[in-house]
Structures are given as C-alpha cells and as structure tokens.
Amino acid sequence: MTHFQIIGGGIAGASIAYHLAKNEQKVTVYDRHDQGQATSASAGIICPWTSQRRNKAWYRLVKAGAKYYPTFIKELEGLTGHSTGYQQNGALSLFKDSHIQGLAYERIMNKAAEAPEMGQVKKLSPDELRTLHPYLTTHFPAVYVEGGAQVSGNMLLETLKLAIKKLGGEWIATDQAPKELLGKVIYTAGAWANEYAEDANVRHQRAELLDIKVNTNINRSDIPVVMGLGPMYIVNNGNQHFYIGTTHEDTVQFDTSENEVNRDYLLTQANRYFTEHTIEKCYSSIGMRPLTDDNLPFIGPVNGVYVVNGLGSSGLTAGPVIGREVARFLLGLETTLNLTDYNHLA
Template sequence: MSQFTVIGGGIIGASTAYHLIKQGHEVTVYDRNDRGNATGASAGIINPWVSQRRNKKWYRLVTKAARYYPGFIGQLEEETDSETGYTRRGSISLFKDDDVLELAFNRISKKKTDAPEMGEVKMLSREEVKDYHPHLSDKYSGVYVEGGAQVKGALLRDSLKKAFIKAGGTWIDKNPPETTEGMTIYATGAWGSEQGFKPVITHQRSEVLHFKVEEAEVVKTPVVMALGPIYIVEMGDNEFAIGTTHQKTESYDDSPSEENYQYLRGLAERYFPDSKLTDIRMMVGFKPYTRDFLPFIGHVDENTFVINGAGATGLTAGPFIGHEVARFLSGEETDLDLSDYSYVEPENN
C-alpha cells in the first residue's frame, strides 16, 4: 500500500482518487471547490466518434474512455445507490447541406469497425430528425449515432466522492498543506498555472444557457451536435442546455456576460423556433488546455504526478484517465500507453 495526496476534486481528481482507493492505497483529496470549475459547468457529452480532430493520441484516449463508461457507471451506481446523470439516448449531428451530410455519414460510419460501441449509425432526413427530437427546427437533416451519451458532471463527481469516502478515503474541502506525505497528484484543471509545471496550462471560458421548453408533453431526446461548435443537451424534463462559447482568458471571473447570453438565447430560438422558451440560468466554466490541446499525464518528479489539460473532453476522458493512472501508479499494466501523454512540448500527431 502506498500513500497518495490528490490536489483537486474535479472529475479527474475524483476519479483518480476513487480508483487508487480501490487499489488498496491510502488516499487523501484536497479540494477548494473553486467557482467556475469545469466539472460542475459542463454538459458532459460522450460522443467522440463524430469529432474531426486528427490527433491520434487524443482520439485513442477518448474512444477508450467512451468504451469504459457503461461498466464504470454501473459499478459506481451499485456502490453508491446514487444518480450520476448518465444517459445513453444517442446523438444527432445536424447539417443544412445534404452533400455534407453524406460525407459526414461516410466519415463517421468508417469508425465503427474499431468502435462497435458506437452502435447503429444512420442518416436522418429532416422529418426523421423531428421524430427523434420534436422540439428541433425542421431545417436540418442529420447523422444519428446510437452510442452517443451524456453525463452530469456535478452528479458524477458527487457519486465518485461518496464511493471514495465509503471505501476509506479522506476528502478535505480546503487548500492542501505545504507538505504532504507520499506521492502528490495535481489535478487542478484551469488553476494548474498556479503550480507552474510544464507544459504550461492555460484556460478558456465557456458559457452555457439552461432553458425550459414550455410544453405539456415530456420527450426524452438525444444529444444534438448543432452547426459549428454548438451542442444542445437535455438536462431534465423539457429542460435543455445550449453552448458553448470558448474564449481565451486569464481571468477567473465566472459572471455570465450579457453578450454571450444574447448569442446563446438567439441560438436556442433558432433551433427551437416553435416552442416557448423560459430561461433557467447561465453557467460559466473554465476549461484547461495545453498548447496542442492534448492532456498531460505524467511525472514531474519522483513524488509529483500531474494530470491536466483535458479541455472540453474532461468529462468524457476523466473516469478512464483515473482508472489508468491508478493502475500505472500501482505498477500494473495499462490499456492506454501513458507515455503518449507525458511530454513537455506535445507534437501534433
């Protein structure tokens, strides 16, 4: 048994601590629960197969992470008897141009050979999109991926914390002491710049509008990948979130901006043109990045380990990263080659 201190209780820190305690180690988490943490503000889309990113190391990570999710969630919910907000109702990627639709269908379908967990992949006409998601505009055709899912970050983090404490872990909601025993693991997200480790961590500000559709009938809907970097996810009965705006910043001010509210409200009205919409709230989160948008996972020195830079895929990758890091630090074989993510200056490949 070894002794570990985890600094940061977001999804990656909580997952790492949970998996380490399951390995039989002594683990303490320190979390100051900063406002604007990405875990609490993110919509939690698990749908990596539709991405057009060409970074193979990133793609290996997120597809293995998506494959890991169902079994992980089943185990966690059984251990805690609590909700994680995980649902798997598929995803729809929207298109206005039918030629682009066909190209996208072909591109996404090819990935199923190596990722059977994607399930069925099919093209949807404008009428079929409305069948899957009655609230949406009828102006878009789409590609449906059966395996698309989502998870609510705050609920998942709370479930991990509950399971961690139940297994004998110590969770302290404050800053860590200046010195800690054993190995220290930093999973501090957007606040990683405070430690000054390489690679440099920067962050982007993301804003999400939560709103309600005023309809008597409740319809359960897939995740929607709309035009551009926009997503629409169901957050409750006839409640949805639409995002996201990404802005580079050095600030940690989590106050919503009027400009982004107006932008997102306009998008909500565009995609739900026939519905009466009522605002619920705006949420702001800070997502951590490295220069090349590839997470860093590795030793800084013999007693210091860092996990950071997961960016917009933190909730997709977090549970699996925690599993793999716990195995690695326990001297066990990992499914992911962590040397791909232990770098100072990453490469674009």
C-alpha cells in the same frame, strides 16, 4: 503502503482517487471546489466518434473513455446506490444540407468497425428526427449515433466522492491543500494549475452554457444530445430545459459572472433549432476549461509531483479512463493506453 495525496477534486482527481481506492490504496483528496470548476459546469456529452478532430492520440483517449463509460457507471452506481445522471439516448449531428450529411455519415461509419460501442449509425429523414427529438423544429439533415450519451458532472462528482469514502478514502474540502505532503502527490488542479507546484503549460478558457426553458407541452426525457451546425450543442437538462453550448474565451482571469453578450449569442443559436416554440433564457453555467497548447491532456511527472491536467473540452469523456489508467500506471500494472503519448515534457 503509499499514501496517495490528490490536490484537486474535479473529474481528474476524483477519478484517479476512486480507481486507486478500488485497488485498496490509501487516498486523500483535497478540494477547494473553486467557482468555475469545469467538471460541475460541464455539458457532459459523451460522443467522441462524430468529432472531425484528426489527432490520433486524442482520439484513442476519448474513444477508450466512451467505451469505458457504461462499465464505469454501472460499478459506481452499484457501489453507491447514487445516480450520476448518465443517460445513453444517442446523439444527433445536424448538417446544412444532404451532401454534407452524406460526407459526415461516411466519415463516422469509417470509425464504426473499430468502435462497436458507437452502436447503430444512420441518416435520418426530418420525420425520423422529429420522432427522436420532438422538441426540435428544424429540417436540417441529421446523422444519428446510438452510443452517444450524457452525464451530469455534478452528480458524477458527488457519486465519486461517496464511492471514495465508501472504499476507505478521505475527501477533504479545504481552502488550500497543505504545502508539505508526505507520500505520492498527484496534482489535478484544472485551471488553477500552477499554484501548488510547477505547471505543465496549462492555460484556460472561460466557457459558458445557457440553460433555456422551451415553452411547450411536450414532456420527454429520453432525448439524444444534439450537435448543431458549427460548434454548438443542445443537451437535455430535464423538464423542458436544455443546455445550449458553448463559448470559448481565452483568459487569465477567473471571472464567473454572467455575461449578457454571451447569453444573447447562445440564445440566438438556440432559436435556430426551436423555431416553433418560444424559449426563455434561464441561468448560465460557467466553467474554466483547462487546456494545453497542443490540445492534449498532460499526464506525467513534473518535479516530483504527478500532474494530470489540460483535459480540454472532452475531459468528462476522458476523465474516467484517465483515472483507471493513471491508477494502474502508478501501481506498476499494465495499462491499455500508452500514457507517454500525453507527457509533452518527456
């Protein structure tokens, strides 16, 4: 039997290991859990259908990812008895005016026939918006997508780790994976891409989320994720806390210290949406988002090592289905996605 040796235990490595172990394969994951690991820093939004990105290969991947999530989570939580923090409370997209809201509604509805998992899509009045998300004190026109969801990157990883062990796999927390490994090596190192083997042109961005506390008596947990104006979002973090995202800083450093300028920028963003409440800055969640130049994940062999990396800003959405598909491919089984779409070096 092939021994699959996986270097890097973020969502990419953990998901591949889980799906291989489910197929009764021998797996070992080596993970250093670097500070700045993207998976545990992530906001965890699962809602690809509202994106304006036009790249078809990317959309096929994230659409398949969102579709797979409910089944994946049910099996994983069922096997382990452990929560992943997955909640499907819908997604709200906010717009500057009702004209843009109308255009966005049409654009999203055009995807609905091919993505029934998106659920109901509707334009909301300000009153309907307040009913769904009573913390928001904004009058921006909104579109609601029922299938939107969120997951906790940390809890998901812990649950995957449990599942891998339960299925007979090994998870080794180590400062460095051994250089010489027998068997099939899968390299899923995120931002630390070229330490063990040649990289697949992966670079990284530092991304920061600000956890805020909203001072209010409202106490609701069934809150949709929010895509605000411009590239910002609001994710419920429990007990009147919300993640505000995000920053995009191209860097070659691995600096995970809090940055007051970024924190103030994110606080200013948040203040536009919680105008009737005071809000406090709490901690920052900082991660290194792995990217490729064409903003598609890289999936394929590089000098004898199988590399999966560059999951970008939608890696938590795509990670589970990538794991399923890569495991099937490596076992010679039919895949639903054409993985050569993500092999830039082919």
